[in-house]
Amino acid sequence: MKFEIGENVLLNGKTYKIIGTIKRSFLLEKDGKKYKATAKMMGKIQDQNKAGIGVGRKKRQSIDYMAKRLAWKRIFDKDAKLPVTEEEHMEWFSTLCNELSPENLHCDGEISHSAAMKKARQIRAEWKQIEKSLGRKVSEDEAESWWIKKFHERNH
Secondary structure, three states: OOOOOOOEEEEOOEEEEEEEEEOOEEEEEEOOEEEEEEHHHHHHHHHHHHHOOOOOOOOOOOOOHHHHHHHHHHHHOOOOOOOOOHHHHHHHHHHHHHHHOHHHHOHHHOOOHHHHHHHHHHHHHHHHHHHHHHOOOOOHHHHHHHHHHHHHHHOO
16 A cells, blocks of 8 residues: 555544655654654554554553452362452452551562562552442451451451
């Protein structure tokens, strides 16, 4: 496909107009701003227009942390299921509180700080998924208080 000045091209779902050339590159315009596109990029634009997909950075896939945890739980408990009741949700929250404690988060100093921070981000992302499933926000204090209450009920 040959591109011509004045032609509109689609890139990442946005329309750009070819307004000229600069040093073996095309000059594109959108909303009054000018962009330079090499022949290689124009080839990608052509390919993505044929395929109907975008060019550039890939979108970050959202991860279903609850499903990952459920798969892990099912290794040890074949009857494990996603939480439905508030009680089951609070049980998941208390598990995450335990994992967010410094000694567990850092694996007693066995992992790097950056690895611990990545682990914390994943736990907090799962926390948000559980909150969404429950339909309300839950603080760590609330989850820990719930666990302490359950602990006292079991032991008295």
